[in-house]
Amino acid sequence: MPLTVLLVDDEPLVRMGLRAVLEAGPGIEVVGEAADGAAVVPLVRRLRPDVVMMDVRMPLMDGIEATRAVLRSVGEPPKILVVTTFENDEYVYGALRAGADGFLLKRARPAEIVGAVRLVAEGDSLLFPAAVRQLAAEYGATRGDAEARARARLERARLTEREAEVLRLMSRGLSNAEIAGRLVVGTETVKSHVSGVLAKLGVRDRTQAVIAAYESGFVSPG
Template sequence: MPVTVLLVDDEPLVRAGLRAVLEAQPDIEVVGEAADGAAVIPLVRQLRPDVVAMDVRMPLMDGIEATRTLLRTLPEPPKVLVVTTFENDEYVYDALRAGADGFLLKRAKPAEIVHAVRLVAEGESLLFPAAVRSLAAEYGNKRAREAMDRAALTEREASVLRLMARGLSNAEIAAELVVGSETVKSHVSAVLAKLGARDRTQAVIAAYESGFVAPR
């Protein structure tokens, strides 16, 4: 089954460019488009995409609120890939905190766009550029540090979280730690459960905000 994608951007040229890049792949299908976040919920209900490629800044409902609404409204929401112009935009970070699963620059090369959609669809990896890591550290707070302390991660779980924060997939973490992929999956699940994180993105945000991982 192909990965199905809904494109959400108020610029027709951006949507057309993304569609052209993605539909050139045999394993990806663009099932719909929207020009504003306000149209996302009805389209997701109708089309059931695996991934929503979501612009951050839109006139009626921005990508942050659209992401929050998706997660609040639907029991099994699609993955959300934030697509934007500036990597150090605080709107991007707010979208990630709201529950977006990954991050992509509009100027990315076609191969990078395809790779990002596949990774987010798999739920394995995280696109977390240095500028966004720095924003996460700036948002650091006592509550995040206390939550990390309460999580009481084991030494191996802590190692897995650090590698997750570097953007490594489960397979790459397994290779780094010289363990099996299933073992890594178990550790990732344990980290998410202990941190009360919905997904890998939320776990990595917690790691940076708490100071557990320092931005490079």
């Protein structure tokens, strides 16, 4: 079965370019397009894509609200890859906090675009960990109630020592295979620890776990 993608961007030329790049990659099929975030939920329900490539800035409903709408309204939602012009963008961090699985720069090379879609679909590692650290440092919850909530989430999770170690390595962007090599354990063991971390934190993917780790102070963005 091909990996299916829904494109969401208010610029027709951007959608055209992304479609051409993705469909040139083997095993990827673009199943639909939308010009605004407001159209995403009905299309996701009808087309059931594996990945939604979502422009973060759109005139009616932006990528942040569209991401929230998909995760709130769709059972077994697709992976969401935010597409942005600027790497250091508060909107990007807002979309990641809302539940997006990663982000991609519009100026990325074709091979990087195809690779990012596959990586997000697999959910094995965090896209652009250094950039996520920078976003967390600049826009993350660093004081007051937001920080307290993030810290309380980590405390309630009661991660084991090994789960905590895995979360730290995840925050550095290491894949399951890389974590396994670092800890000298099998990949299946790492997958089990990652699943435990996600379940205890109550998050759906690695990106959300890493953001929780940064915002609680468990891992320092610096």
